Amino acid sequence: MNWGVLSAGPFGALWIKGLVDLGMPPEWVLTKPPRPAGRGYRERPTDVEACCSTLGLTVVRTSSPLESVQTLVGHGLDALFVVDCSFFIREPLLSLPKLGCLNLHPSLLPLLRGAAPIQRALWMGFTETGVTLFRLVEEMDAGPVLMQRRSPIDESDDMGTLMAKLAMLSAEMTVEFLRSPHSFIPVPQEGEPTYAPKISNEETRVDWRRGAFEILCMVRALSPRPGAWSTINGKRLKILKASIDHQVPRGLEPGDPYVKGKLPGVVCGDQLGLILLEVQPDGKRPMPGESWLSGLRSYDADCRWE
Structure with missing residues (x-):
């Protein structure tokens, strides 16, 4: 199966490390270019690039995911996992992979759509959350669901510990999907959506x-x-x-x-x-x-x- 990754942030980095630990490393990873950060405004690579460098994975910087995917694999791509990455994915990239562009979102969709589902779940006092594997559509976090797994939130959890647990759960779900992708039938999300906007x-x-x-x-x-x-x-x-x-x-x-x-x-x-x-x-x-x-x-x- 020909699949790749488009990711940038800390959740994505932990997820990729989990894939490596489970013996299912991605063949290639696309990430965003470095950006100025910190008090000195020095250019800093994404969390995903830093992680891939330590793991020995191939990583390609991109400002145009469609062009980069076409350059890497042409039209022979089965799945593209877009995880923890602020690119807005549109057609024709959405339909380029045979199984679509897939996302692992750390909430039980349609609950907590948006940029900060882990933080908002803790802030709102949730005792349970989870991860949703779904197919991307142009509407934010609204695509059909392929798989969901629940995870308790412990009283001792904070953003750091809960992110690590959900990233590992996401890696396990990814491996399960890749081993038998046609066993998962996409179904529409059910229920009233709620939202998790970025923390200001x-x-x-x-x-x-x-x-x-x-x-x-x-x-x-x-x-x-x-x-x-x-x-x-x-x-x-x-x-x-x-x-x-x-x-x-x-x-x-x-x-x-x-x-x-x-x-x-x-x-x-x-x-x-x-x-x-x-x-x-x-x-x-x-x-x-x-x-x-x-x-x-x-x-x-x-x-x-x-």
């Missing part, structure tokens, strides 16, 4: 007027990147891991600091507390909340989270 910068700032569980879900959804953040005494701090405290000192308002044992806590809008287990000061590496607290001159009523 404005959304990543913590509002301490909200409830502790909602803020905890936000922290999990944004960890390790980009990170939920707040400021204390004018200094920005990312919150990477946290837990809920049901016994908060009386007389405190949302945004007030307090200490629980050796850990920093913050009062939330429902009068529960958020205990900061792992944080990242601006410009520094992640550290335990206890270490961050021990480095402060004070953490009392004169401090304020905003």
Whole structure:
């Protein structure tokens, strides 16, 4: 079977690594060209290119997937997997492969169509999600379904751990499909679609007027990147891991600091507390909340989270 991959982002990189681990590496991979990134705006290859380089896979940079596919395989392509890649795929590329262009989307479609299904599932407090293998159409994430698999969301999961689990599940589904592609009959999606838009910068700032569980879900959804953040005494701090405290000192308002044992806590809008287990000061590496607290001159009523 002649198949290839068009992918760019971190989910795609983890999926490709999973394929290699399962003994089903792609013959070739198309990815986007490098883009300036970081404080120095140096050109940085995509996550997929970096992954393929370490795995010894053939990777081709492209700004025109149709032309690149035609150059690589002409019209003898059976399937093109388009995974975690922001190219908008249209005809005639959609119909060029015999089995179509296929996508692995980390949600149970039609739930959470869009760019950020993993983050939104965590943010919304889901206890279950999954992966959908479907055939691409021009409407976003609306094509017929070939296969779906469910996956529980553990209380300890964050964006990083859940992405890794769903990427591996996606790799297993890909191998299953490639071994018997004609066993899977595409069926229309059923149910009312919901959407998972990309996380905006404005959304990543913590509002301490909200409830502790909602803020905890936000922290999990944004960890390790980009990170939920707040400021204390004018200094920005990312919150990477946290837990809920049901016994908060009386007389405190949302945004007030307090200490629980050796850990920093913050009062939330429902009068529960958020205990900061792992944080990242601006410009520094992640550290335990206890270490961050021990480095402060004070953490009392004169401090304020905003």
